[in-house]
Amino acid sequence: xxxxxxxxxxxxxxxxxxxxxxxxxxxxxxxxxxxxxxxxxxxxxxxxxxxxxxxxxxxxxxxxxxxxxxxxxxxxxxxxxxxxxxxxxxxxxxxxxxxxxxxxxxxxxxxxxxxxxxxxxxxxxxxxxxxxxxxxxxxxxxxxxxxxxxxxxxxxxxxxxxxxxxxxxxxxxxxxxxxxxxxxxxxxxxxxxxxxxxxxxxxxxxxxxxxxxxxxxxxxxxxxxxxxxxxxx
Numbered sequence: 001x002x003x004x005x006x007x008x009x010x011x012x013x014x015x016x017x018x019x020x021x022x023x024x025x026x027x028x029x030x031x032x033x034x035x036x037x038x039x040x041x042x043x044x045x046x047x048x049x050x051x052x053x054x055x056x057x058x059x060x061x062x063x064x065x066x067x068x069x070x071x072x073x074x075x076x077x078x079x080x081x082x083x084x085x086x087x088x089x090x091x092x093x094x095x096x097x098x099x100x101x102x103x104x105x106x107x108x109x110x111x112x113x114x115x116x117x118x119x120x121x122x123x124x125x126x127x128x129x130x131x132x133x134x135x136x137x138x139x140x141x142x143x144x145x146x147x148x149x150x151x152x153x154x155x156x157x158x159x160x161x162x163x164x165x166x167x168x169x170x171x172x173x174x175x176x177x178x179x180x181x182x183x184x185x186x187x188x189x190x191x192x193x194x195x196x197x198x199x200x201x202x203x204x205x206x207x208x209x210x211x212x213x214x215x216x217x218x219x220x221x222x223x224x225x226x227x228x229x230x231x232x233x
Contacts, residue, residue, distance in 0.1 A: 004045040005065045010034050012057035014172040015201025022052035025073045033200025041066040114152040122164040122173050132184040135160040139206045140192040141199045144224045166201025177209035189219040
């Protein structure tokens with residue numbers, strides 16, 4: 001049947017996950033840092049997701065699509081609730097949990113900061129800041145520094161650190177990062193993100209910036225779990 005259904009422009013999507021959170025039917029999910037319409041028969045065509053998108057990546061279109069299956073949506077919700085309840089806004093990054101650790105002996109001294117520049121927020125960093133030239137660049141989701149205990153020693157040491165949150169910050173980082181990569185002699189790029197789907201936005205922005213810069217720069221991605229481990233280790 002021909003009906004009204006949403007359309008997601010992946011080129012605009014910043015991976016924040018807000019549309020997936022707003023979709024009460026569960027039609028939208030996150031794949032590879034991008035929002036996708038996973039189930040056309042779950043989309044009711046009412047567009048609760050449209051105002052949630054901060055970058056205007058979602059619109060309506062009229063095309064051939066399966067009819068909205070309310071019974072299937074309700075059954076999926078019941079199954080999800082039976083497995084532990086629905087998440088408060090549809091994103092695993094918002095699921096509340098307690099992390100219990102064994103107590104560690106008191107350290108005789110405080111760990112020293114490895115930060116070598118300011119500012120650190122991606123949107124505030126001057127494109128031509130002198131400390132960017134010849135830098136090993138770190139682009140990290142801000143939660144990673146709280147989740148991973150040795151963040152300064154492992155990632156900030158000997159790097160220029162740029163941080164951001166693709167879920168809470170407005171807009172996309174790709175253009176700013178592209179300008180930084182083009183305007184400076186960046187030696188390497190390290191991307192650190194959380195395991196939650198919405199954090200794929202910062203990884204995606206950094207990769208697009210690297211491609212748009214036209215430069216060949218060694219790069220690597222690390223993913224931190226919500227309990228403070230690095231998945232690659």
